[in-house]
Amino acid sequence: MPTLFKSLEASVNSAIVKILANQTLTINGLNVDGVFLNEYDEVGFVESSNPAFVAKESDLQLIEHGMDAYSADGTKYQVVGIKPDGTGMKVLELHVEWHT
DSSP states (O other), X not given: OHHHHHHHHHHHHXXXXXXXXXXXXXXXXXXXXXXXXXXXEXXXXXXXXXXXXXXXXXXXXXXXXXXXXXXXXXOEEEEEEEEEOSSSEEEEEEEEOOOO
16 A cells, blocks of 8 residues: 555645745756745854755755755755655755855
8 A cells, every 4th residue: 555655645745835835946947845944053152044945855856965046035045955854855954155
């Protein structure tokens, strides 16, 4: 029955992205819908953020480390980590390009 579960998993992932997507990133010329997260992080007395993007694995097949990702507001990120979660979704760890 793995095929049945895989089909169910794909349906659930599509519904998750359809309902919860809050960002479209353009990566390698592709527009990808997903959930953008930007958690607050503090190490010692240094404050930082940890941007990440969760999307369907099938939408991120051609994404590689080092690629640029752009949000609708023009923010440029670089893909620094790609973590499959084992359920058909991937988490992209992003590094924001700072402007002075």
